[in-house]
Amino acid sequence: MKQFREDGTIAADHSLAQGLLADKRPEPLCEPVSATQRRRPKRLNILLICHFGRTGYNILRSLKAANARVYLVHDRRGASLSYSRRCKVVHAAQDLALADPDQVLDIINDLHRQIGLDSVIASDVESLALLSKIRERLLAPVFPMADAETLATLNDKWTFYKLCETAGVAVPKSLFAGCHAEFDVGAVESELGYPVIVKPVNSYGQRGISIFRDRTQAEEWKRSPVDSDQPVIIQEYIEGTDWAISVFAQGGVIKHWVSWVCPSQLDTGYGVGRFLATEFRPRDDLLEMTQRVVTATGFSGVANFDARYDDQACRMKMLECNPRFFNRMSAARLSGLDFVRPGLPVANEQPATLGNVGYYPWQELFSTRGLHRLVRGQWRIAPLLHDILDMGTDPLPPIVRKWVREDGRN
Numbered sequence: 001m002k003q004f005r006e007d008g009t010i011a012a013d014h015s016l017a018q019g020l021l022a023d024k025r026p027e028p029l030c031e032p033v034s035a036t037q038r039r040r041p042k043r044l045n046i047l048l049i050c051h052f053g054r055t056g057y058n059i060l061r062s063l064k065a066a067n068a069r070v071y072l073v074h075d076r077r078g079a080s081l082s083y084s085r086r087c088k089v090v091h092a093a094q095d096l097a098l099a100d101p102d103q104v105l106d107i108i109n110d111l112h113r114q115i116g117l118d119s120v121i122a123s124d125v126e127s128l129a130l131l132s133k134i135r136e137r138l139l140a141p142v143f144p145m146a147d148a149e150t151l152a153t154l155n156d157k158w159t160f161y162k163l164c165e166t167a168g169v170a171v172p173k174s175l176f177a178g179c180h181a182e183f184d185v186g187a188v189e190s191e192l193g194y195p196v197i198v199k200p201v202n203s204y205g206q207r208g209i210s211i212f213r214d215r216t217q218a219e220e221w222k223r224s225p226v227d228s229d230q231p232v233i234i235q236e237y238i239e240g241t242d243w244a245i246s247v248f249a250q251g252g253v254i255k256h257w258v259s260w261v262c263p264s265q266l267d268t269g270y271g272v273g274r275f276l277a278t279e280f281r282p283r284d285d286l287l288e289m290t291q292r293v294v295t296a297t298g299f300s301g302v303a304n305f306d307a308r309y310d311d312q313a314c315r316m317k318m319l320e321c322n323p324r325f326f327n328r329m330s331a332a333r334l335s336g337l338d339f340v341r342p343g344l345p346v347a348n349e350q351p352a353t354l355g356n357v358g359y360y361p362w363q364e365l366f367s368t369r370g371l372h373r374l375v376r377g378q379w380r381i382a383p384l385l386h387d388i389l390d391m392g393t394d395p396l397p398p399i400v401r402k403w404v405r406e407d408g409r410n
Contacts, residue, residue, distance in 0.1 A: 044068040044118040044344060047108055047140065048087065051096050051126035053080040053406050057397045058330045059123050060086045061390055062340035065333070068118075071111060073104060078123075080406050083396035096126045105134040112140040118345055119143050124324045125155050128301075143343040144250055144300040146323060154293075154303065154323040157201045157233045167296040169289045170317045172235040172308075176201075180228040185218050188234055194218075195237040200230050204322060211237060235319075240311040244304060245286045246326045248342045252298040254291050256342055257353050258332050259283045277370075278331040278359045285316050293321070302326070302339050331359040334383040362388050 046068045050056030056078050063070050063086070070087035075096045082089050091107050093099040111117060117140035122128040132148040146154070153159045164171045173192055177183040188196055194215065200208040208227065212218040245259040260280045290305050304326035306319045329339050335357050342348050360379055364370030373379050391398065401407060 044346070045115050046070050046344075047073065047090075047111065047117050047120045048123065049073045049096070049104075049120070049127040049131055050078040050081060050123040051075055052124045053078040053397065053401045054327065055123045055325050055329075056081045057084070057401075058327075059121065059325060059340055060084055060394070060397075061330055062333055062338050064390075064394075065338065066341060066344060066346055068344075071117075073107070075099070075126075077126075077406065080397045080401040080404070083400050085394050085396075096130050099130060101130060101133040104130065105137055108134075109137075109139045112138075117141070119343070121340070121343075122324075125151065125322070128324060141345075144248075146297065146299050146301055150297045150299060151323050153297065154299070154321040155202065157199055157320050158231070159201075160321050161233065163296065164293065164318050167292040169292050170315055172238055172310075172317055172319070174236075175234045176231070177234065178231050180222050180224065183218070183222045183232070183234070185215060185222060188212075188218060189215055192234065192236045196234050197237045198232050198234050199320075200227070201233050202231075208232075238308050238310045238312075238317060240309040243283060243286060243307045243309060243316065244326075244328075245283070245290050245307070246302065246304045246328070246332070246339065247290060247294065248302050248339050249294045250300050252295045252300075254287070254294055255352070256337060256339065256350065257287060257290070258328075258337060259286050259353075260328065277361065277364055278328050278335075280332070280335060280354045280357045280359065282353055282355065283316070289316060289318055293318075299323070301343075302329075328359075330387070331361070334386055335359050359383060362391075 044066060046063055048056060048059060048063070048070055050059075050072065051074070056072075056074070057080070060070060060081070072081055072087040072089045073091040074081055074089065075093045077095070079092070081087060082092070090111060091104060108117070108120060119142065120131065120138060120140050121143040122131040122145065128145055128151055129148065131142065131145065132151065135142055153163055158174075158176045161171055161174050175184070175188060175191060195211055195213045196218070198210045198212065198221070203209075208230070210221060212221065242262050243259060244262055245257060247254045248256040258280055259282060260278050262278070286307055289307070293299070293305070301323065302325050303321055303323040305321050307316050308319060309315070310317050325339065332339060332354065335354055337350055337354050341350065358378060358380075360370060360373055362384060364373070370379075
């Protein structure tokens with residue numbers, strides 16, 4: 001069990017890094033190199049900063065496919081990755097948001113001096129926020145990412161809504177309340193009408209979402225003491241199908257993208273495949289909307305955008321953005337498009353997007369829905385076997401993550 005200091009770090013970070021890397025120092029330049037070594041491509045050294053264990057594990061799978069050595073900085077929310085065979089921990093903290101940026105900077109720079117890092121990757125918003133504080137002082141290259149102001153704008157549902165309006169991207173009519181007390185029931189009724197959906201501006205994974213069908217439900221929520229000081233966005237509720245699009249962009253230009261139709265955000269009956277089973281379907285209208293946002297911000301990096309097709313208005317409307325790596329990145333990679341590879345110094349022979357293709361993980365075998373797909377011949381065997389082999393060679397992180405209920409932590 002790791003022992004944490006009060007400042008959230010573990011003891012002897014530098015000695016830990018040096019001990020782990022004692023056998024990784026560069027070979028002397030004068031040592032003869034064989035013909036086999038000359039033909040073999042250089043193995044990448046990657047530093048991964050991770051807060052969400054699930055996302056970090058998916059990145060590890062991509063980096064394993066790129067034959068990279070991975071060194072890990074994580075906090076307790078991503079501690080399951082410390083059980084992985086595919087990385088070595090060089091620093092652990094209780095919370096990346098409270099970690100000492102200068103200490104993390106020193107550890108990464110020391111590591112770079114010893115082995116030569118090819119890229120520093122942040123897996124999620126918390127990791128990106130930490131990396132943005134030290135980016136200018138890092139000696140190692142950094143995976144494409146946005147600046148701190150752009151990340152904050154995209155990650156906040158209200159500022160994202162205002163950005164979409166400015167960029168000419170269709171969005172649901174929305175209002176803002178800085179806390180429960182500022183929630184204006186009358187304004188909601190007159191300007192939006194019921195039903196409405198209420199979301200904390202900085203939440204993720206459907207946390208804190210409420211739907212009010214009438215004024216009575218809205219008034220009851222306003223009187224509730226739970227999270228009463230949390231800012232929220234109130235949006236008209238749109239009847240329609242949920243969609244998502246994920247992109248890799250550089251300098252405000254989308255280089256790679258996938259879009260898919262997905263179960264409703266509030267569909268609790270879908271079961272084990274809610275964030276796994278994927279129907280990739282290209283949507284040019286959704287791509288055009290997303291490119292407007294990416295252009296307006298000059299965005300670089302990986303981001304996921306949620307949208308819904310408004311059945312009544314017969315058009316797509318943008319809902320929110322998560323400016324980070326996304327849950328279905330392994331589904332995309334196993335279907336032919338890896339979102340980590342374009343940001344690495346390696347050959348990137350990939351399509352710009354995927355066509356109409358379905359991806360169903362091994363977990364779906366335990367559902368009636370999945371068995372029906374298998375019988376109907378909808379299940380592609382090669383990605384399924386690849387997925388099972390990939391997880392079977394590094395099984396502990398997802399097992400530990402489920403055991404300690406890591407995904408449910410803040």
